[in-house]
Amino acid sequence: MTSPADTPLTTLERTKKLKERALELGFDAFGVALAQTADPEHRLRAWLDRGYHGNLSWMETTYERRVDITKSLPGARSVVAVSASYYRGEIAPNAKLKIARYAQGKDYHRWFRRKVRKLRKYLIQLAPGCQVYPTVDTSPVLEREWAARAGIAWIGKSTMAIHPQLGTYTYLGTLITDCELEPNDPLPNRCGTCTACLSACPTQAFVEPGVLDARKCIAYWTLEQHGELPDDLPPFHGWTAGCDICQEVCPWNKFAKTSTDPHTDPHPHLLSPDIDTFTLPDANESLCDALRATTLQRTGAETIRRNARRNLHMKKI
Ligand code: SF4
Ligand code: SF4
Structure with a gap:
């Protein structure tokens, strides 16, 4: 297993070690974005104002936290985004009853979150004293958007996060931290003329x-x-x-x-x-x-x- 260093690491070294550990843990993609403060013009506001969330009232009540990462972790400097494929093949197109692929395996809120927490623990070993807030799906954090900013996906016309070598069938998680990490460039949107x-x-x-x-x-x-x-x-x-x-x-x-992960x-x-x-x-x-x-x-x-x-x-x- 990747072991933390005895001497203080540079930002680049810390990021590299964290990425190595993420891949060891079985994540398929890893990226880092600079944490940014609130965007008052966020498109989520217009989406909510048009009522497209239906009765998912928690989308509205958590809006402020969703668009401002520092409300989840004051002093946040970096957001680590990770993803792992859950794709296990095709579903018979003529099946009378079908279950979405993401839901066919074990509950990722448990096993995938455990992996994210392990990565969090490792980051704290690399940077003792740092604050790290982990998220997997249920926290009011725009994980697809952070995956895009961290360079591991773009948000397609389908609203899904698309990774060029993984596609869309991926679970996403983040670590929001006040630790400085080396950011990646966002990926360009490659939907092109496809509709x-x-x-x-x-x-x-x-x-x-x-x-x-x-x-x-x-x-x-x-x-x-x-x-x-x-x-x-x-x-x-x-x-x-x-x-x-x-x-x-x-x-x-x-x-x-x-995916070859038995949880899937x-x-x-x-x-x-x-x-x-x-x-x-x-x-x-x-x-x-x-x-x-x-x-x-x-x-x-x-x-x-x-x-x-x-x-x-x-x-x-
Ligand atoms: S938006 Fe996608 S998931 Fe929703 S009904 Fe249309 S095809 Fe199905
Ligand atoms: S526009 Fe095409 S490439 Fe983009 S998300 Fe939709 S189907 Fe995928």
């Missing part, structure tokens, strides 16, 4: 390139909305938890790296959902079993079953 994601979205959820109206997105309805669904929603096209259509058509996913092994029931397990209340125990230890446990068996039955045009229960 594949915009035209493939079956619900026309993209208001314009890079702007998603969450209220029209299948992922929003299948993961974030519980209880009875409005009758006038468009079909979910088999998607029972999340939706990968705008990623499946992205040409950069031809380069998706197949798809649960067999989530890779190929069995209709009875996903629709019959009698099979609740099997469905709960399949969801246990995955991120879908938060969504809950009842909501997943509701989505599956809607996809199969079964009566509401």
